[in-house]
Amino acid sequence: MTKALFPSSINIVEVGPRDGLQNEAPVPTQAKIELINQLSLSGLTHIEAGSFVSPKWVPQMADSQQVLTQITRHVDVCYSALTPNVQGLELALQSNVDQVAIFTSVSESFCQHNINCSIEDSLERFSPVIKLAKQNGRPIRGYLSCVLDCPYEGETSPQRVKEVTKRLLDLGCYQVSLGDTVGTGTPLRVESMLKEVLSIAQPEQIAVHFHNTWGQALANVYQALRMGIHTVDSSVAGLGGCPYANGASGNVATEEILYLCQGLGIETGADLERVARAGWQICRQLNKSPTSNVSIALQSQLKL
Numbered sequence: 001m002t003k004a005l006f007p008s009s010i011n012i013v014e015v016g017p018r019d020g021l022q023n024e025a026p027v028p029t030q031a032k033i034e035l036i037n038q039l040s041l042s043g044l045t046h047i048e049a050g051s052f053v054s055p056k057w058v059p060q061m062a063d064s065q066q067v068l069t070q071i072t073r074h075v076d077v078c079y080s081a082l083t084p085n086v087q088g089l090e091l092a093l094q095s096n097v098d099q100v101a102i103f104t105s106v107s108e109s110f111c112q113h114n115i116n117c118s119i120e121d122s123l124e125r126f127s128p129v130i131k132l133a134k135q136n137g138r139p140i141r142g143y144l145s146c147v148l149d150c151p152y153e154g155e156t157s158p159q160r161v162k163e164v165t166k167r168l169l170d171l172g173c174y175q176v177s178l179g180d181t182v183g184t185g186t187p188l189r190v191e192s193m194l195k196e197v198l199s200i201a202q203p204e205q206i207a208v209h210f211h212n213t214w215g216q217a218l219a220n221v222y223q224a225l226r227m228g229i230h231t232v233d234s235s236v237a238g239l240g241g242c243p244y245a246n247g248a249s250g251n252v253a254t255e256e257i258l259y260l261c262q263g264l265g266i267e268t269g270a271d272l273e274r275v276a277r278a279g280w281q282i283c284r285q286l287n288k289s290p291t292s293n294v295s296i297a298l299q300s301q302l303k304l
Helices: 016-023 029-040 064-070 086-094 108-115 119-135 158-171 187-197 217-226 254-264 272-286 293-302
Strands: 011-014 046-051 078-082 099-105 140-145 175-180 206-210 231-234
Touching (some): 029 064, 099 108, 108 119, 175 187, 175 231, 206 217, 217 254
Parallel strands (some): 078 099, 099 140
8 A cells, every 4th residue: 555545634523522421420520620631732623522302311411511611722722522402502502513414324223222213303303503603714624434234233324324424514524433332343334334325425524433342442443543534533542332232342543543653654643641540530531441451552662
């Protein structure tokens, strides 16, 4: 493979403080603030800092407003949050988020388990959210779950992924993040899915979001990069999982993405050691070890 196959630089959306921590044991608000502050100094330029969903369903994110109003902000970093409805968006706007995200699924069954409605109903619910976000000058990103497999319905049709992606783009999302929620995808299946999606979208309108349940996340990212995708979601220390997909492990680790890109000559703007240090600290709060082999090797090398 030659460098010409890959983008010269990529954007990393750091989802650890939201998608990572919402699936881990609860940690103190101050620990979340410190995590985001450390990540803000690492060179990462997009940090998903919270989620304005009902605390009844996601208690780990109940303090998102405190987190977003107490972090030390940097002008070159975008601080975003998940906002599933108008009420959540209003709270996010009060917290001065830079960007918001909405989420649905390619799978009807997963959509019902995750947000208690059909795909069509979820898209209809997003219309007032997107309208209010645009009125307040906030870009909207879309998340699409189960783009390769569903824990309830099995294999996902690439055609279906294309159709729902187009709906989200037509609604006003500037980008759609395609999520392998179950973490069972492989590079050839990623290729088939992305070929369909890229027939109706530009590469900059698409991001990839891989979980690492079967150990293929990094290979899947590599495949996506080869196809011109240059936005990747990842989570510091590989934090995360999915409460609606039994056995699904955490997101691909940001440290793994950074190391891969170093080897490919792809610019990320982020400092691997700083990101790893942030991961070690939050893992101590969680009383667990990082899932990232890169992070573990670096920790041993630095004798920390």
